[in-house]
Amino acid sequence: MTARTDTLTDNLRFLRALIARPKQIGALAPSSRALARAIAHQIDPDRPGPVLELGPGTGVITSAILARGIAPERLTVIEYDADFAAAIAARFHGVQVIQGDAFDLTRTLGARHCELFAGIVSGIPLLNFPVSRRQTYVESLTARLAPDAALVQFSYGMHAPVLAPPGHGVTCAALVWANLPPARVWVYRKI
Numbered sequence: 099m100t101a102r103t104d105t106l107t108d109n110l111r112f113l114r115a116l117i118a119r120p121k122q123i124g125a126l127a128p129s130s131r132a133l134a135r136a137i138a139h140q141i142d143p144d145r146p147g148p149v150l151e152l153g154p155g156t157g158v159i160t161s162a163i164l165a166r167g168i169a170p171e172r173l174t175v176i177e178y179d180a181d182f183a184a185a186i187a188a189r190f191h192g193v194q195v196i197q198g199d200a201f202d203l204t205r206t207l208g209a210r211h212c213e214l215f216a217g218i219v220s221g222i223p224l225l226n227f228p229v230s231r232r233q234t235y236v237e238s239l240t241a242r243l244a245p246d247a248a249l250v251q252f253s254y255g256m257h258a259p260v261l262a263p264p265g266h267g268v269t270c271a272a273l274v275w276a277n278l279p280p281a282r283v284w285v286y287r288k289i
């Protein structure tokens with residue numbers, strides 16, 4: 099397949115998922131490459147250890163994380179949608195793909211990851227969920243971060259989708275206009 103037909107197939111797959119599950123998809127189209135690059139830029143490839151991506155969808159951010167220099171074997175992705183998960187597994191060899199619920203990490207990761215993550219990227223459309231659920235979600239992620247490692251979450255809002263959990267700070271690392279709609283990249287870290 100050419101890059102153009104790949105993109106078309108991805109956009110159609112995304113549209114199908116959006117129609118079926120609008121709340122969980124929460125975007126009109128996959129993230130732009132510019133947004134994906136800005137997100138991946140927050141992950142330090144020289145920091146050893148595994149990296150986790152939640153809600154990869156069609157894989158635009160997955161691709162940017164790998165291009166950033168993270169070896170596929172270091173990357174685990176969790177995707178709820180079976181069609182997206184199968185497409186990601188077929189496209190990104192070496193990446194561990196888990197079809198499951200990012201909101202229930204204990205169950206979804208099981209015994210697979212006792213090691214803390216060197217970086218976590220979340221593409222879950224948090225603004226579509228109640229604040230208490232968002233807060234619990236972000237706390238479940240920061241608890242699995244190595245010291246100084248980043249939890250990266252993008253959103254379409256002006257403010258961070260969740261307050262930083264106790265002992266953590268949150269900053270807006272980028273505002274990416276070249277995305278539909280423009281998006282902010284939020285980084286949570288221990289302080």
Ligand SMILES: C[S@@+](CC[C@H](N)C(=O)[O-])C[C@H]1O[C@@H](n2cnc3c(N)ncnc32)[C@H](O)[C@@H]1O
Nearest residue numbers: 122123125128129153154155177178199200221
């Ligand atoms: C806004 S789309 C982002 C897709 C991709 N990361 C991008 O930037 O184009 C949200 C993604 O999160 C996935 N998702 C939503 N809720 C989820 C959950 N509870 N567990 C895992 N994935 C979930 C959706 O299926 C979808 O792929």
